[in-house]
Amino acid sequence: MNQVNASAKKTRIEVRDREFLVFSLGEEEYAIDILKVQEIRGYDNVTRIANAPEFIKGVTNLRGVIVPIVDLRIKFRLSKAIYDGQTVVIVVNIAGRVVGIVVDRVSDVMTLNDEQIKPAPEFGVNLPLDYISGLGSLDKRMLVLVDIEKLLTSQEMALVAEAGE
Secondary structure, X not given: OHHHHHHHHHHOOOXXXXXXXXXXXXXXXXXXXXXXXXXXXXXXXXXXXXOOOOOEEEEEEEOOEEEEEEEHHHHOOOOOOOOOOOOEEEEEEEOOEEEEEEEOEEEEXXXXXXXXXXXXXXXXXXXXXXXXXXXXXXXXXXXXXXXXXXXXXXXXXXXXXXXXX
């Protein structure tokens, strides 16, 4: 009997908590791993770049570093929004490159454990599944979890790097 209990203890999976920064695009709530977030700033002083793809809104100078700004609404093929006082830029690190992503507003930080995160369904989601790491649920809230590392393709990362030079 002790061997059975010992083997049951060995197979027990440890559930871990993860924190996510929750933001909105329109009426939908999204979240990214908080460990990827470096800073949250207001949307201002963005310099347009000629011939840049539409999703690259321009660049900004962040303490001496030129940071490309990506509009998630355009990247996700959602309707365009008018930037207002709640529009923010979440500064993240994608594959070693500092990038700002424009979102409508940041609402809070949520802690989810592995059991509260489910795979994204292959139906009914307007976003390409490549960008989604899963769906998080807490109480009655459902969050689309964005995989920030997969947000930009290697070609788009090259454009972002070029924009930041």
